[in-house]
Amino acid sequence: GDSVTQMEGPVTLSEEAFLTINCTYTATGYPSLFWYVQYPGEGLQLLLKATKADDKGSNKGFEATYRKETTSFHLEKGSVQVSDSAVYFCAPRTAGGTSYGKLTFGQGTILTVHP
Amino acid sequence: GAVVSQHPSWVICKSGTSVKIECRSLDFQATTMFWYRQFPKQSLMLMATSNEGSKATYEQGVEKDKFLINHASLTLSTLTVTSAHPEDSSFYICSARAYEQYFGPGTRLTVT
Numbered sequence: 355g356d357s358v359t360q361m362e363g364p365v366t367l368s369e370e371a372f373l374t375i376n377c378t379y380t381a382t383g384y385p386s387l388f389w390y391v392q393y394p395g396e397g398l399q400l401l402l403k404a405t406k407a408d409d410k411g412s413n414k415g416f417e418a419t420y421r422k423e424t425t426s427f428h429l430e431k432g433s434v435q436v437s438d439s440a441v442y443f444c445a446p447r448t449a450g451g452t453s454y455g456k457l458t459f460g461q462g463t464i465l466t467v468h469p
Numbered sequence: 470g471a472v473v474s475q476h477p478s479w480v481i482c483k484s485g486t487s488v489k490i491e492c493r494s495l496d497f498q499a500t501t502m503f504w505y506r507q508f509p510k511q512s513l514m515l516m517a518t519s520n521e522g523s524k525a526t527y528e529q530g531v532e533k534d535k536f537l538i539n540h541a542s543l544t545l546s547t548l549t550v551t552s553a554h555p556e557d558s559s560f561y562i563c564s565a566r567a568y569e570q571y572f573g574p575g576t577r578l579t580v581t
Binding site: 358395396397398400403443455456457458460461462464 | 566
């Protein structure tokens with residue numbers, strides 16, 4: 355089955371620092387790739403996505419590029435803010451077959467940003 | 470738009486009793502809803518997928534007689550944990566799919 359390996363946290367950064375959260379995956383077929391964010395006390399929210407190789411998803415200053423050759427989808431942000439403190443989940447979504455639309459989540463990476 | 474609610478947000482029940490958790494899509498119709506379980510500091514584990522008007526599809530290892538799922542309408546799915554035990558204590562999250570998947574805020578279940 356599909357699987358995801360995410361950079362282990364927690365990650366602690368100072369405000370305006372550069373952020374990278376690594377994500378690699380194994381999946382059957384040609385999955386779409388997602389990053390979800392879970393702020394304290396809230397449900398998961400879609401942060402960004404990419405649906406084909408070399409696509410770059412971006413939102414709120416975050417970016418991730420679909421790298422088919424390395425099966426990776428690393429999340430980056432050039433300058434983090436305190437409000438970015440949250441848990442980040444990488445998730446491929448299976449394409450086709452009987453499991454269409456099924457998300458497989460990584461273990462989550464806790465990010466804490468200090469002023 | 471695309472809001473998913475869950476009720477209750479937290480519940481405490483005694484061992485051996487049953488508890489029902491509701492998941493509603495508030496401003497859209499969802500033919501497919503998903504139920505996940507999340508342990509502390511761990512990933513979300515998909516429990517089952519439910520389609521409106523049909524039986525839920527359970528993931529391997531999930532007891533369908535223990536975790537009853539009903540998806541009676543396009544905006545409501547329920548998860549009933551029957552004969553709950555302390556090991557069922559967890560954070561349960563639902564999501565509803567329109568074009569993308571939208572997640573509810575989760576329900577914290579504690580079984581004493």
